[in-house]
Every structure is written in structure tokens, then in C-alpha cells.
Amino acid sequence: MLNSISTKNAPRAIGPYSQAVKIGEFLFISGQLPINPVTNEMPETITEQAKQSLENVKAILEEAGSDLHHVVKTTVFLDDMNAFTQVNEVYQSYFSGNYPARSAIEVARLPKDASVEIEVIACLSNN
Structure with missing residues (x-):
């Protein structure tokens, strides 16, 4: 059974998809743009954008425990x-x-003209 995971500590989905879905012991996190969930703004530098994308990933992982x-x-x-x-x-x-x-893949363009987007798959079991 597919369970959607959502947190206010990461930007809300900008389309018809979930921030993440859990199925069995696996969590699939949708690509996280570098949008600050509080300000709804994107940092300018690639370094700051990468950090924000990973912070968003962390927030979703935490929501999933x-x-x-x-x-x-x-x-x-x-x-x-x-x-x-x-x-x-x-x-x-x-x-x-x-x-x-x-x-790591170079793409022609990302949503909202971001410079980076990061998606992850996590295994939630203790193994």
C-alpha cells in the first residue's frame, strides 16, 4: 500500500505529486528544489541551493521517522x-x-529555473 508523506518543513509539491511516498520499507522522495519552505524563496548560489535541497530532503526523511x-x-x-x-x-x-x-545528470532546465534538484530513495528498515 502506498502512503504519502508530507511535511511543512519542506516546500510543498508544485504539481500533482507527493513530497514522498512510502511503500513497504522504502521511501521515495520526489526531487527537491532548493526552495526555502518558510520564505518560499530560492538561494542564488549553487552551493546554497545544494544545501537547501538537502535540507528539504532531511526534513522529509525526519517526517517519515x-x-x-x-x-x-x-x-x-x-x-x-x-x-x-x-x-x-x-x-x-x-x-x-x-x-x-x-x-549526477546535467539537464537543460529545472522547474523554477533552479540550478539543482535532488531526489532520494531510502530504506527505512534497521538493516
Whole structure:
């Protein structure tokens, strides 16, 4: 059975989708734009945007009773692969030890003209 997860500590969905869905022991978090859920604004620099996207991911994980240690896969969408190093530095400050699997993809454009969007899959079991 599919269960939607939603929190006010991350930006609300800007379309007909859930912030996250839980099925069994897996949590699928929709791509998180770098929108501050309090101000509804987006930071300007790629570093600040990457941090905000990951903060939004963290907030959704917390709403589901989990944390970043349970993330098994991330997908990072960038509007410019030249920003990979900067995003990677921020990313590395959020994940350590056994890093999740990851894909990084350059795209032509992201919603709201963001520079980065990050989606994750987490396993909620204790294994």
C-alpha cells in the first residue's frame, strides 16, 4: 500500500505529486528544489541551493521517522555539470561513511529555473 508523506518543513509539491511516498520499507522522495519552505524563496548560489535541497530532503526523511543514514540512492540533477565540484562538496558534508549510490545528470532546465534538484530513495528498515 502506498502512503504519502508530507511535511511543512519542506516546500510543498508544485504539481500533482507527493513530497514522498512510502511503500513497504522504502521511501521515495520526489526531487527537491532548493526552495526555502518558510520564505518560499530560492538561494542564488549553487552551493546554497545544494544545501537547501538537502535540507528539504532531511526534513522529509525526519517526517517519515528516518534520516540521511538510511538513504540508499540519490539522483542529482544539475543545470550545469561545471557546478559538480561545488555541489559535491556540499553533498559530502551531508553523507559520510557508506555513501549511497548516486547519479549526477546535467539537464537543460529545472522547474523554477533552479540550478539543482535532488531526489532520494531510502530504506527505512534497521538493516
